[in-house]
Amino acid sequence: MIQNLANTLLNQAILLTASDVHVIPAEAHYRILLRINGRLQFFASIPIDNGERLLAHLKYRGFMDISETRKPQSGAFQTDIQGRKVSVRLATIPNFRFIESMVIRVFSEQEIVPFQKSSIFQRITHHILSLAQKRTGLLLFSGATGSGKTSSMYSLAHSLSLQHPLQIITIEDPVERPMSAFLQVQINEKAGLDYADIIRATLRHDPDILIVGEIRDSHTAKMVIRSALTGHLVLSTVHADSTYGVLSRLLELGVDKEELRQCLIGISHQQLKHLHCMFCTSRCHALCNHLSQKRTALYEFIEKEQINDFLTTSVEIDLVSNINKQLKKGVCYGFFSP
Known part of the structure; x- marks a missing residue:
């Protein structure tokens, strides 16, 4: 029973x-x-x-x-x-x-949504993908708990792997979604294996892309930076309430400004938004088949020029396409409920 x-x-x-x-x-x-x-x-x-x-x-x-x-x-x-x-x-x-x-x-186990299609506003996802195709540097994702940061990293790495065979290694605590295309390593603090220890080991495993589940402390932050400076593409998440908040958090963790200038290629902050359904009259019900994708990610993104300006002046520059502007645009187009 x-x-x-x-x-x-x-x-x-x-x-x-x-x-x-x-x-x-x-x-x-x-x-x-x-x-x-x-x-x-x-x-x-x-x-x-x-x-x-x-x-x-x-x-x-x-x-x-x-x-x-x-x-x-x-x-x-x-x-x-x-x-x-x-x-x-x-x-x-x-x-x-x-x-x-x-x-x-x-x-x-389900089909991963291509990163380009993870948002209804695909111009920004195509731009992030094009930056990641350089396959070197550090790309960070931020957002609230449950905003899809990990899914975005997986989706981006998977989209890159469809173009060329890649050695993609993830370091997670714990492994949340088994992926046969990735080599997934789990943190085991009881055995003395934390993020920094495993990052050091994976760098000897010839990765093309390294995914670090979360930057939690100073030691991990510095190991992630070092990995990006050695010519790898590194994807990771930071708990912060904005793109510029990620930079402030990294500086609090003792990361050197010059190292950030050298390795950071971009910072994304995201939200998940429910799509409007014409049959459900508002958000799409779980059993409704009208929308195959019931939520969409909204990204705001800063890259090298804005990052370097902030590191020099500590002044936040207004983003051309921030999340609030995307929300208003989505309401006008009927994607979101008012």
Whole structure:
């Protein structure tokens, strides 16, 4: 019964294109919510004992400690759903009563959207792709959590690999979406392998493109810069609220301005925006087949000239095509709801 419940839950998540499933304890039951197109939606309520058995079953499949409910845990497993390979990532955390909640992240193997088509405004995506084709330097992506930064990096690297065979190595914590075309390496801090250590090792593995999941600290930032200065194309993400905010963050981490001038080829900041559907009258419903792509990425981008000006003057220059202007343009064209 519990196995059937788990399989039904994962099937529904795939059917409704949910990115996450939340199993949250309440008074005498568990609430199950699905994150669809960036928003949480109520899905079901199950008795507390069924919820605990569901979590134990999923923890077992994810190679987690079933008996441990007082500490956060994480795990993962792969399965086949509706003829597709699906990667499932699990994370638990207990509340103050030591009753666990779980978030299940679901990644289905699906065709990657070409980077050029990731935005309805393709002029900027073509421009970013043309810069990346030089295959040297550092290209950074920023945006809020869930804004698609990792997907953009994967899509860009995949688009480049379609033109020529490339050795693409990713360094992630953890590996979220298995990709047969990439050599994916996972951080293992328990074994003493952090971002900086693995970056150093991968540089001896003759990469054409190096993808570093996130620049979190000074050591990683300096290793990423060093990789870009040695003639590799490096893609990475930085948590910042704007393109210029990325530069400020790197300077806070102690990166040298001259090194940034030499290696940075561009910084992208992005948002995901729901597309307007004429049949749903607003945002497109998960079960509506009218729009094959229900969200689009909006990018604002600065490149070498603007980067160097900011590093010299610390003055932000207004962007010709910022996200707010794209939103207004999209409303006028009927892509977005007013």
